[in-house]
Amino acid sequence: METTDHVREAIKNRRSRRKLTADAVSDDELAEIITAGSWAPSGLNNQPWRFVTVQERGVLDGLAGLTRYSHILKGCAAAVAVFLDREAMYNEVKDCQAAGACIQNMLLAAEEIGLGAVWLGEILNRADEVNQLLELPERYRLMAVIALGRPAAEDNPQSARKPISELIIKKF
Numbered sequence: 001m002e003t004t005d006h007v008r009e010a011i012k013n014r015r016s017r018r019k020l021t022a023d024a025v026s027d028d029e030l031a032e033i034i035t036a037g038s039w040a041p042s043g044l045n046n047q048p049w050r051f052v053t054v055q056e057r058g059v060l061d062g063l064a065g066l067t068r069y070s071h072i073l074k075g076c077a078a079a080v081a082v083f084l085d086r087e088a089m090y091n092e093v094k095d096c097q098a099a100g101a102c103i104q105n106m107l108l109a110a111e112e113i114g115l116g117a118v119w120l121g122e123i124l125n126r127a128d129e130v131n132q133l134l135e136l137p138e139r140y141r142l143m144a145v146i147a148l149g150r151p152a153a154e155d156n157p158q159s160a161r162k163p164i165s166e167l168i169i170k171k172f
């Protein structure tokens with residue numbers, strides 16, 4: 001089998017992009033990103049994730065009002081709110097892990113199609129109000145909001161990681 005490092009490169013090059021423009025993100029782009037999310041692994045393949053796409057300015061501004069990262073949502077073009085469907089869940093920890101895998105897939109797909117994205121978790125502090133704003137029943141449990149847009153020209157995010165020697169706690 002031919003081997004490449006495309007996946008590892010994509011993983012390393014993905015950055016949280018917080019300077020986004022309000023240029024439109026299309027329905028097709030959102031569908032690509034959600035499709036990538038839906039191909040994440042999940043326990044028993046239960047696929048517990050559900051999505052709300054947001055392109056309307058008023059709703060983006062409403063979400064912005066529910067997080068201290070409001071400037072990101074105010075400036076961006078779209079967002080996807082990711083939920084777990086309580087009726088599809090079977091194990092709290094495993095379903096949350098599946099949501100994390102789903103969100104990471106979405107971030108990687110966004111980067112690949114030239115969109116900037118950032119995982120917003122702080123908004124979970126006001127999850128009930130997000131459900132109210134999006135007119136969703138308690139059945140849907142908020143996991144994250146992903147802000148999306150074209151990266152602004154001045155966007156130049158830097159990040160760093162600990163060396164793996166600090167992370168591997170034991171070797172047998």
Ligand SMILES: Cc1cc2nc3c(=O)[nH]c(=O)nc-3n(C[C@H](O)[C@H](O)[C@H](O)COP(=O)(O)O)c2cc1C
Pocket residue numbers: 014015016017018069118119120121122123157158159160
């Ligand atoms: C669970 C989780 C919650 C996060 N919440 C926020 C958030 O509310 N606001 C934000 O700006 N970034 C948030 N981030 C992004 C992290 O700050 C970012 O991934 C980290 O600093 C590493 O930077 P990088 O993604 O560019 O590698 C979150 C990331 C994760 C995984």
